[in-house]
Every structure is written in C-alpha cells, then in structure tokens.
Amino acid sequence: MTLFxxxxxxxxLYKESSPELTVAIETAIKEDWMLREKLQVLQSSAEGxxxxTVSPRAEVILKVMNYARETAAESVQH
Structure with a gap:
C-alpha cells in the first residue's frame, strides 16, 4: 500500500499530478476506503x-491607497 x-x-484533485501519480492514486482509491474518504474531505473542502467570497476592510484599502500616494509623491520629488 502506497502512502500519499x-x-x-x-x-x-486539481488535476496537476503527474500521470504516474494519477494512475497510482486512482488505483489506490479503488481499494482503500480511507484514502477515498480523505479525498472526499479534501474535495468538499475545496468546493467550500x-x-x-471575502473583501478587505475599507481601512486596509485606505492604508494601501495612502501608501501608494505617498510613494508616488516621493518618487516625483526625487
């Protein structure tokens, strides 16, 4: 039994595995119910x-904008 x-x-799950790894996992999940469960948990977590959807707080956006404004002003002065 191979440990993954x-x-x-x-x-x-994201279809980024090598062909060899894909075959090994697909073969293993046919026989290993624990591996199937782990994969299902990861899959449901990924779907979740x-x-x-998250958005930054307005305070964070303002700080970034102020920093950009200050940096732009400094580069113009130099």
Missing part, C-alpha cells in the same frame, strides 16, 4: 473554498 501525502491528493 495531502499534497499528492491536492495535486490529483470556491464559494467563499
């Missing part, structure tokens, strides 16, 4: 992440 890291499973 969470990174291996994520590569497989895709649904999350």
């Amino acid at each position: 890291t969470p990174e291996d499973l994520l590569l497989y 992440l895709e649904k999350v």
Whole structure:
C-alpha cells in the first residue's frame, strides 16, 4: 500500500499530478476506503473554498491607497 501525502491528493484533485501519480492514486482509491474518504474531505473542502467570497476592510484599502500616494509623491520629488 502506497502512502500519499495531502499534497499528492491536492495535486490529483486539481488535476496537476503527474500521470504516474494519477494512475497510482486512482488505483489506490479503488481499494482503500480511507484514502477515498480523505479525498472526499479534501474535495468538499475545496468546493467550500470556491464559494467563499471575502473583501478587505475599507481601512486596509485606505492604508494601501495612502501608501501608494505617498510613494508616488516621493518618487516625483526625487
């Protein structure tokens, strides 16, 4: 039985694994129910992440804009 890291499973899940790793994982999930469960947990977590929308606080945006304005003013003076 081959042990796969969470990174291996994520590569497989996002279709970024090598052909050899893909075949090895697909073969293993047919026989290893624990591996299937781990993959399902990762898959549902990834789907949940895709649904999350976040926005920075207005305070953060203002700080970035002020920093950019100050940096631009300094470069014009030099």
